[in-house]
Amino acid sequence: MRATLPERPGALAALAAECGAAGVNILGVQVFPGIEAVTDELVLSTPDAWTAADLVDLVGRAGAESVIAAPCTEAALTDQPTRYVQAARAVLETPASFPEVVAALFDADVLPVGDSQDVMEMTVGAVQVQIRRDAPFTATEHARGSAMADLVNDVLGREQHHPHHPAFVLSDNRRMGAGSSPAYHVEGRSAVASIEGVRVGLATLRVAGPDLPDVLPVDLEVDPAWQRRGIGTRLLSDAARLANGLGAEAILLTTRSDNQAVMPMVMAAGMRGRIRMAGDALTVRIAVRDLRPLPVAQP
Numbered sequence: 001m002r003a004t005l006p007e008r009p010g011a012l013a014a015l016a017a018e019c020g021a022a023g024v025n026i027l028g029v030q031v032f033p034g035i036e037a038v039t040d041e042l043v044l045s046t047p048d049a050w051t052a053a054d055l056v057d058l059v060g061r062a063g064a065e066s067v068i069a070a071p072c073t074e075a076a077l078t079d080q081p082t083r084y085v086q087a088a089r090a091v092l093e094t095p096a097s098f099p100e101v102v103a104a105l106f107d108a109d110v111l112p113v114g115d116s117q118d119v120m121e122m123t124v125g126a127v128q129v130q131i132r133r134d135a136p137f138t139a140t141e142h143a144r145g146s147a148m149a150d151l152v153n154d155v156l157g158r159e160q161h162h163p164h165h166p167a168f169v170l171s172d173n174r175r176m177g178a179g180s181s182p183a184y185h186v187e188g189r190s191a192v193a194s195i196e197g198v199r200v201g202l203a204t205l206r207v208a209g210p211d212l213p214d215v216l217p218v219d220l221e222v223d224p225a226w227q228r229r230g231i232g233t234r235l236l237s238d239a240a241r242l243a244n245g246l247g248a249e250a251i252l253l254t255t256r257s258d259n260q261a262v263m264p265m266v267m268a269a270g271m272r273g274r275i276r277m278a279g280d281a282l283t284v285r286i287a288v289r290d291l292r293p294l295p296v297a298q299p
Helices: 010-022 052-061 080-093 095-105 139-162 232-244 262-271
Strands: 001-004 025-032 039-046 065-068 118-124 125-131 185-189 190-195 198-205 215-222 250-256 275-277 281-287
Touching: 001 010, 010 039, 010 052, 025 139, 025 198, 025 262, 025 275, 052 065, 052 185, 095 139, 095 190, 095 262, 118 232, 125 185, 185 232, 190 232, 198 232, 215 232, 232 262, 232 281, 262 275
Parallel strands: 125 275, 215 250
Antiparallel strands: 001 039, 001 065, 025 039, 118 125, 185 190, 190 198, 198 215, 250 281, 275 281
């Protein structure tokens, strides 16, 4: 349960007295301070027949406002500093998991659920990550979200400055040296990367769907032997500019939620994107309207 209490001595004590009189046990308390009011988050154990509406009435009698109550699990009793340490460890191990990890940390959703949810937006490089929930986010939580985003920026920044480039062999068994440079060109609705005549990367714009007529899905693939060399970043940038020339407002890249290369790639491309994670799928929507278009080959 979350509620806003007046910033005055005894406000929380009055709430505790009401809970005690009604047989409601307070199992956990987290306080988010403010100048004129305080937001309190309480984990409560109620009689079996109680509903969320009963709790709202109870807390309202204690002078609280903006009361939101919902069922929770025992996970809500986990020590909060421990939760943040665990979240930071998960992000350090898999930076692309940031949206899902931070949503779980704040008991929020990545995708919209209804029209009245409060939104917290965090920026990782040029990627905007949004999480939302019914209970408004406090200033303290916004600061914590920003700190988590800064952590991801630091991790990805180190990876970009110290990339690991092992030696690879292409599928035709020709060994390429580390100094081989890809050539880029456009074929119809595709941006292509090739090395010595061998195609090593491809980004293709598919036809927009009826629900999003101004958004072009993009399929992006880079030969595993040539990943982490900036080829995907260049192809994504070229595909975005190609989409601009086709009159699109944005492109939509969909991949696995465990794909750690997506977020660094969008950051390195310097484009503004909106990332969402749902189940096993991660999608990035990138605006292309302000980009310089690539020439489109005529059929």
